Amino acid sequence: MARITLNRPDRMNALDREAWGLLHSAISEVKSNPDIRVVVLRGAGANFCAGADVRAASQRTEHPLQRMRTISDVVRDLFELPVPTIAAVDGVAVGAGWNLALACDFLIATDRARFSQIFARRGLSADCGGSWLLPRIVGMQKAKRLLYLAEMLSASEAYALGLVLKVCAAEAFADEVESLVGKLVVAPPAAISQDKELINATWGMSFSEQLLRENAAQAVNFATDGPIARRAIASGEQPVFEGKWQL
Incomplete structure (x- = not known):
């Protein structure tokens, strides 16, 4: 089993260029290791991921389409990993951060987790697979609601929409994740x-x-x-x- 941790807690684990690169490298290592049967993706500290680091992106000089292709490669490789993947979400998961979690096979959240397709608030449209994943999970109309309105959802609201597999108290969170890992590790x-x-x-x-x-x-x-x-x-x-x- 492999654990991948988004580790920029001072930025709510928002991903800058270096962090996207490290995440891609970690995913590639998992893909090349036949002994790994399950992957858990989590955030360091009190949050999962606040999406792409917009402040860092504004300081970059390469063409924005090239930047987005680099990010898309990361999400695609995560989605296509040949082993089960679990997003363990505590705190905030918004924008690209939430879509990274949705690209995993399962999403388990604490009852204090919060979710948003925050793009519209930033004058942006969906990325990191959100426009593909959301309609398949919640249907067209609800997907449009999530993207157009960019509402912040509680863990229970996300669960009601089928966007979270299970919600649990923070003190039971680690045990719930490990329980699912244990079942998947022994599967064929x-x-x-x-x-x-x-x-x-x-x-x-x-x-x-x-x-x-x-x-x-x-x-x-x-x-x-x-x-x-x-x-x-x-x-x-x-x-x-x-x-x-x-x-």
Whole structure:
């Protein structure tokens, strides 16, 4: 399991150029390490992430489109990681910070967490995947409400919209995150990785195309952790999944 911490607590973990680069490097390390089965993304201190550091961005000289492409690469690679990802959100998660969390597979929040698609307040439109992620989670009309009005939501309001998997008291937060990590670590890694890829690709696939992709994934499982599960069931034991080719 890997933990990635956004570590600029004096700026509410707002990301400047260096921080985006470090985050990208951490994600790349996870992608290249076959032993990592789960990633937890969190913020240092009392907040998750206040988005991109607008003050730092205003001091940069490269073309803004190039700057945005660099940031987009980070979010894309996080979204496409082949292992389950958990955003552990305490305090503020706004703008790019919230969309980083939404790009993870699961978002667990404390009851003091607050969320906003704050872009419109800054004269900006959505970035970091917000315009793609939000309609798929909450539908078109609610996504437009979140983007146009840039409201600040409480953790319970975000939960009611389906944007948070679970809300818990701050004192129970670490235990809730670790509980989910524990369940994911023992899951069959090849099957879960393929499930993630299948679900993420759904929006661009027809039903028939998705069936073909499912069939190919299942064929992989038949020669990976499927045999381990069958043997364990036959002997009445708990399977220990390895994610390794069995043939």
